[in-house]
Amino acid sequence: MSLALTDRLDDQWHGAEHFSGTILDFTNYWIDAIHTYALQQNMSEDGVLSPRIIIACTHKDKYLENVPKEKHEEELNAYFDKLRQHIQLKRSGVHVDPRFFAIDNTCQDEDQEISDLRRYVMKIAESQKSWGEKNPIRWIRLEEDLQLRQAPEKRGKRWIRYEELQNLALKVGMQDAIELKSFLQFHHDIGDLMHFQTDDLSDTVILNPTWLIDAFRSIIAVDKHHVKAKGTPYWSALKRGILDERLLDELWGDDSELKSIVISVMVQFNILLQQDVKPGTTEKPTSRQFYVPSLLQVCKNPESGVGSEGTLFIQGKENFIPHVLFNRLTVKLVQNVTSSGRKGLRRRGNFFLFQNELYYDYAVYVIDPLRRARCALRKSPKLSSIELIPLYPPTTKFDRTFRGAYAKWKNHVSMQIQQVKQTICPHLQLEWCVRNPRKPKVREELMAIDPKETDLTECGLPEDSVYRLWFMPDSSEKEDSVTPPATTLSSDTGGNRDGGMLQEERILESPALPQTRHSASQGSEEIGIDDLKDTFLRKFSITPEGGCVHLKEVGVFFLVPPGALVETTEMFIGISWREEDMPPLPPCQTRASPVVVCGPHGLMFRTPVYLSFYHCILGTRQRKMGKNDPKNLTQNSRVNNLFYIWQSETPLNDPCQWKVLSNASVVLTNTKCILAMNKFCKHSLSCDSKRLSALVFGSFQPHHVPLLKLMVCCVNDTRDEIENVTTKAKESFQMEMLALEKQFEFLTCEYSESKEKESYDVSLSLDKFETKWNMHEDCPRKKLRVPHHMYVIDFMLTKVHNKIHGVDVNRLKKNRKKIMNCVREEEIVALYTA
Secondary structure, eight states: OOSOTTOBOSSOBOSTTOBOOBHHHHHHHHHHHHHHHOSOOOBOTTSOBSSOBOOEEOOHHHHTTTSOGGGHHHHHHHHHHHHHHHHHTSGGGGGBOSOOEEOOTTOSSOOHHHHHHHHHHHHHHHTSTTTTOOOOHHHHHHHHHHHHHTSGGGTOOOEEEHHHHHHHHHHTTOOOHHHHHHHHHHHHHHTSOBOOOSTTTTTEEESOHHHHHHHHHHHHTHHHHOGGGTTSHHHHHHHTTEEEHHHHHHHHOSOHHHHHHHHHHHHHTTSOEEEOOOTTOOSOOSSOEEEOGGGOOOOSSOOTTOSOTTOEEEEETTSOOOHHHHHHHHHHTTEEEOTTSOEEEOOBTTEEEEEEEEOSSEEEEEEETTTTEEEEEEEETTTTEEEEEEEEOTTOOOOHHHHHHHHHHHHHHHHHHHHHHHHHOTTOOEEEEEEOTTOTTOTTOEEEEOTTOOOGGGGTOOTTOGGGGGSOOOTTSOOOOOOOSOEEOOSOSSOOTTTOOEEOOOOOOSSSOOOOSOOGGGOHHHHTHHHHTTEEEEEEEEOTTOEEEEETTTTEEEEEOTTSOSSOEEEEEEEEOOGGGSOOOOTTOEEOSOEEEEESTTOEEEEEEEEEEEOOBSOGGGOEEOOSOGGGOOGGGGGGOEEEEEEEOSOTTSOOOEEEOSSOEEEEOSSEEEEEEEEOOEEEEEESEEEEEEEEEEEEEOOSSOEEEEEEEEEESSHHHHHHHHHHHHHHHOOEEOTTOEEEEEEOOSOOSSSSTTOBOOOOOGGGTOTTOEEEOSSSSOEEEETTEEEEOOOOOBBTTTTBOOTTHHHHHHTOSOOOOOSSTTOOBOOOOO
């Protein structure tokens, strides 16, 4: 309060945003930041949205030093009224508590206002739903044991292995693994401990998060904390935003476990991003290198022509975009998640980083190397926007291929920024803009457009607009060779490709259903075949008035009631058959539904929405929902008649982290599961027994002995899997379905003669299907007789990927002349021979 609300601060804030402004500007920034980053926002009884913001103004003494005492209250109220009126105009102002506090900094004893503030905070805390929650006494005992291990006399343990924590939990009477996970999650949420369910960190429990912050600080501020590192080439690289792990050896010595833990946590928090090995490199690198986005240098000399007429702008509706969104976006655009779950930058598809031009506020990507087409992304502090600036040679011909590359890049950026936004700042509202063609002389005058629109005239732009390069032309539209004004390229012909890093696009081209069971003619470049392989997705938009989408091909239905969304939102739903997406089930459980995927990941709804999909669970009337992880169940547990709902809160192309829902609103009919949910996740069902469809496919080949190629596929009795297997049998093996399909109960059995511990028997008898088909046992080879013809086959059933094998698989395989590959991972196939 030592300054007026409209006064500018003398010192610029050199933080993450390089921000400067008035007192009101700073107040706006922090309120917007809290609103943007808050994941859960619930309305309290007094109409304030959580998280609640309590404003305490300091230096009341300076503000009132020339004001008569009798007018102190009047002046304070005037100050607060002005501040309150300004905040109420903002969308994020609903977080601000109506009561303001003014603190006197000159009081010898505690200011009465501070005492009032303390009591008010306690009152608000006691009104929270989590206040007064009861935890078992054994939790307190385990907390005390962990605190003792951090004591200096115990050599101050900073972290322990998960196995050690399990032993401590057993000593205090905590025998349930689910309860231990709840204990860890509770203390992780309040910041006492840290534990992450990732491959690299699941075995580590960090006892002292403050130690971890100090470790982060020793890297980010290395020049202040480790003088001995100065002058080394690794330190010089860090000043440019590149961390070589050999620098950590200089800082911490040869402590490989410490280094591994700290690096994994920093990657988890996106503080570091691992660089991938350059394409064509066969030798294993001696050390890893990482980008440190917060230490990347500001681009001092962007390419000439920045600010061309063809620039697109992504703006925050509240004139606020956190810089971390730009950092995450520039990395996400070329980031690839490997099969091991580690994030890295690598070359994939058409988009890659040009000559490692990745800066704190600027990045350049190659989007068509043959045409030398690039695009720069720049964070504009003046307009609080992200700019997409086209870069290409001045003689470029604007044909369909060239315009298609920029249109595809625009769609790629749109999808990636939506995913990043939902992860770190879900309540941030963005809009895409162009310079207003009706006011060409006013460069700051912007006009909003729909980034999903493919027709530039529908966006209010003329056909000859400089923005036409961002829109794919219609097939009937005449192509032109005139190049609109844009930023020109330097003399470089395409950039250092070894230094470039790409990511294949993950784009759904239109609201129509993208068929992701691709044939070679469809082209992987247009629909992202590697990322969307074995998935079936539909992209659409729903308004705040609500709506529904029905994927009849796979039996998925999605309903959004009115008021569940604040604004029109683009999303997608579908199913995945990818093996890596399947829940890791124990031996006595089997998957009983498809894996249903919804996106964008983490999208929150104000009221429940409803998802319906097919299942093949037997005896639904007698079933109850299981609430604990079934990994410890045995075959005898089947008498409980439980089914389980699995959920993974991971994006579409990230490794799944499945957990069992203990509390869900679900209706189970004979064939469908109807699930109420408040945010987008992946879902699947499991149980101990299920309905399967035996699909028999065959084809005849002319031969001196007519040969019947026979394949029996045993699949879940759900529409999506039957349709998928039928399609693949026809396309891959040229086999048609025979009129032999029936349903039968499938129950895994542990009593197998196989030497493999995790193998199971399954049997299927063809004579149960139709009377004219008969199995004969009168010779070593089984004969399948049909009236007037005889076809000789060898018949065996096996399920390969889910560890279900016939008893004599190994013996039979040695004697086969020809073995058919299975169509899918959940099929039982026939091995046959002439």
